[in-house]
Amino acid sequence: MSAFEESLRTRAGRLRTMARPIVQCALAAALAWVVATQVLGHAAPFFAPIAVVLCIGVGAGRRWRRVLELVAGVSVGVGVGDLLISAIGSGPWQIALVIVLAMSVSVLLDSGALIALQAASSAVLVATLLPPGGTGGIDRMADALLGGLIGLAVIALLPANPAALAARHVRGLLEELGAALETAASALRDRDPALADAALERARAAQRTVDGYSSALQTAHENAALSPLHHRSDLAPYFTAAEPLDHALRNLRVMLRHAVAVIDKGEEVPEMLTEGMAELSRSVARLSEELPQGGALPLTRKALLRTAARLDPAVPPVLGLSAHAVLAQLRSLTVDLLRATGESRPEALSAFPHRRTAAVPESHAC
Incomplete structure (x- = not known):
């Protein structure tokens, strides 16, 4: 067997191994979007399917902690972003300041890398896409929690042996x-x-x-x-x-x-x-x-x-x-x-x- 054939065989085996979590991610992400839009009435609940993917993942492991870190990161990022952007407006230096503060707060709360990264990305979204004030921040937190819980439910109901x-x-x-x-x-x-x-x-x-x-x-x-x-x-x-x-x-x-x-x-x-x-x-x-x-x-x-x-x-x-x-x-x-x-x-x-x-x-x- 040539090196190329061996490589293809290895990659195909890896895909077969990860087929179930990939399908779980797809189904759970679609379900999270439907629930967030139809039940919660959120217009663009992008954090819900993102939370599913981060929760289930293709690597798996420590999912409960991952959900908690995701929700904590979103909460810190959205909270810091909402407070600051409402007071100082939006712009390049405001974005830099929001990222520094959101990641610093998340690191003080926990050493998990996911919290810091999620806090930074959430703060950037608030600073660039979401209007300051209102209930947008609370909606994003709810979407993250919803996605994480749906991810866990799908793992429980469609488990790999x-x-x-x-x-x-x-x-x-x-x-x-x-x-x-x-x-x-x-x-x-x-x-x-x-x-x-x-x-x-x-x-x-x-x-x-x-x-x-x-x-x-x-x-x-x-x-x-x-x-x-x-x-x-x-x-x-x-x-x-x-x-x-x-x-x-x-x-x-x-x-x-x-x-x-x-x-x-x-x-x-x-x-x-x-x-x-x-x-x-x-x-x-x-x-x-x-x-x-x-x-x-x-x-x-x-x-x-x-x-x-x-x-x-x-x-x-x-x-x-x-x-x-x-x-x-x-x-x-x-x-x-x-x-x-x-x-x-x-x-x-x-x-x-x-x-x-x-x-x-x-x-x-x-």
């Missing part, structure tokens, strides 16, 4: 983790430094999947809290796995750096290491399949325990310094993955009963 959202993001993280392990195993078998470097670069780039997973968990938890159709308990396995998978990716990067050094130094690579990597890659794929099912993840645990036994022989092998570091990181990776299945750290460490330091050749000893 929180568990499905978490599963989709963890699948992407695990795909990157498994692919890097498989590539590293091939690189060590073939003693291919370019392939090892490629695996390392892929693991470094995969950090964004961890960040995306964390954000998706936050959004999924919030969706479950807002919607009566889903339960937050369905997300428990995903929260359990989050921190261990983050640690696994970090340990993977360390392991890959040592794998590159193994090839550069020409150290011996026992089959235990390459087969251990390949087995961990298959276990990661199995975890991706089992995690959405919940429960004890027995197949993944069984596979990881087999790998642990391979990486913890009763008689430790003789390894070079870098190969020994690879072995240590593979063991840490196995512990991380066992913890991702729900095992405690002591339980995961018990999979390595020998846990002795592999012997190092005298020529490499410190």
Whole structure:
């Protein structure tokens, strides 16, 4: 597959992921406009659909705070703008003064960036488009509140499945983790430094999947809290796995750096290491399949325990310094993955009963 095709595939996947919030934004914005014009009788309630978009967003997360910041920002901006423009008129220096004061007041009230930006934009609208005085400011505040509440209602009534959202993001993280392990195993078998470097670069780039997973968990938890159709308990396995998978990716990067050094130094690579990597890659794929099912993840645990036994022989092998570091990181990776299945750290460490330091050749000893 070419780079262009891979890029198109990635973009299409991103669009599929965001399809539901996009539709939610569109429907809720239209509804907010209808309610504001037909029920409240506002002639141009532009803050209502804007509030919907800011509330739902394509990134989601912390929606309650976003609604409160939006309403607070509009209130500060409109209030400061109305008071000042009524007294000093409208013009370039008045606009500058209104922005400075509105943003300063909002920062004193709260450190949220949305409050400051919304206060500034609301003040500009008052200073340039809205006549001073009257009920325009109150109408804009009502529109912002209406849009935020409609956005929350649409999220609750047309929710994305929180568990499905978490599963989709963890699948992407695990795909990157498994692919890097498989590539590293091939690189060590073939003693291919370019392939090892490629695996390392892929693991470094995969950090964004961890960040995306964390954000998706936050959004999924919030969706479950807002919607009566889903339960937050369905997300428990995903929260359990989050921190261990983050640690696994970090340990993977360390392991890959040592794998590159193994090839550069020409150290011996026992089959235990390459087969251990390949087995961990298959276990990661199995975890991706089992995690959405919940429960004890027995197949993944069984596979990881087999790998642990391979990486913890009763008689430790003789390894070079870098190969020994690879072995240590593979063991840490196995512990991380066992913890991702729900095992405690002591339980995961018990999979390595020998846990002795592999012997190092005298020529490499410190």
